[in-house]
Amino acid sequence: MTAKDGHAGVIPALDAQVLVAAVPGLNALARIEAESFARVPGAHLTLSDLLRLARRIEQLIGEGVEGVVVTQGTDTIEESAMALDLLLATEQPVIVTGAMRDPARPGADGPANVRGAVLAAASDRARGMGVLVAMNDEIHAARFVRKAHTSRPSAFVSAGAGPVGWTAEDRVRIPLRLSRRVHIGLPPQTEKIAAVALVTAALGDDGRALGTLPGHGYQGVVVAGFGVGHVAGRTVESLARLAREMPVVLASRTGAGETFTGTYGFPGSERDLLGKGLIPAGVLAAPQARVLLALALSAGWSATSITAAYDALSG
Incomplete structure (x- = not known):
């Protein structure tokens, strides 16, 4: 520039x-x-x-x-x-x-x-x-x-x-080496990448926009939750419905640290959300988690393979 x-x-x-x-x-x-x-x-x-x-x-x-x-x-x-x-x-x-x-x-x-x-x-x-x-x-x-x-x-x-x-x-x-890498191979004919939405949790949000995402052509969603991966209780059912239709990845809006998987147990906590089918992003910040999900969906990966990729990149 x-x-x-x-x-x-x-x-x-x-x-x-x-x-x-x-x-x-x-x-x-x-x-x-x-x-x-x-x-x-x-x-x-x-x-x-x-x-x-x-x-x-x-x-x-x-x-x-x-x-x-x-x-x-x-x-x-x-x-x-x-x-x-x-x-x-x-x-x-x-x-x-x-x-x-x-x-x-x-x-x-x-x-x-x-x-x-x-x-x-x-x-x-x-x-x-x-x-x-x-x-x-x-x-x-x-x-x-x-x-x-x-x-x-x-x-x-x-x-x-x-x-x-x-x-x-x-x-x-470069004294520090990465333990594992993830490669997503796309077929040579692939040109269009799957549409993945990024939704950020905010104080008082009721999640009304979540239900509109499938109608706009999105094939996956990344949720940037509070803290270690939390959302307001009033949005849980909307996220659960989405997770039955498409992969929904749970990240943190903080920008540092990893999403938890088993510490908190209240409605909207990470245990609650993962139990309803959401996928933990691990150490990836929400924008990078969205990149992985979009490319993986474009390659036809299963939810199991996507979950394993987030885990591998978290070390």
Whole structure:
């Protein structure tokens, strides 16, 4: 994003070649091939876009590319990285990065983030780690990363887990390894991704919108509940009815920690909801839980396989 004549505010304007050229000494770290896949704001991306990108990355790796850096707007990095992590089975490093400050602002962080991402993509330490996010000299696993601030360069965190690594003095350090990965393979003819709604619990909400979701074509629902996975008692029956029609995943709106499965027992508690057929999201934040559910439904996964995937990503 940068300012452009005739436009108020910054817009997508820089292609891949310009981004590479803006980073001093980048070609000394690796042989860079720059490609502009799409030029849209991060907020405009869809899961279908990410599916096409995953297929392009697979093609590039098949042609001998040893690592890939994806630059995009930061609005949806946590969801894009999650989607790519699930769609790609490669051992080659795939690193997502972006910029919190546009190039015209003092302290623009884009060049440093691109450099850190290239370092990670060129490092054997990042092999087999799935898709990673490199921002502000830190390296985050796709399943844990969150955008936790609207504007600071330090916006990206791995809430509850911490970054898996970092860059310093052009060295890549990744001391933490992920225990398990999940791959969702979609048939080559798949283009449209299943529609999954994200509903957030709120004080006093009676859940009246829940009953309308099947009529709008949704095939699954993620509920961002209170705390460890709670909702108001008055919404329980609506969720139970939904769970009889489609997969309903229970996440937390807090953004850190995992959903519980057996501690609280009141109506609307996690025990109550899971007993009525909801699926626990584990450590995944609600937006990332939605990505997994949408891709899994598109691949024709059963509720049992979907439940197992959330559990696997929770370690």
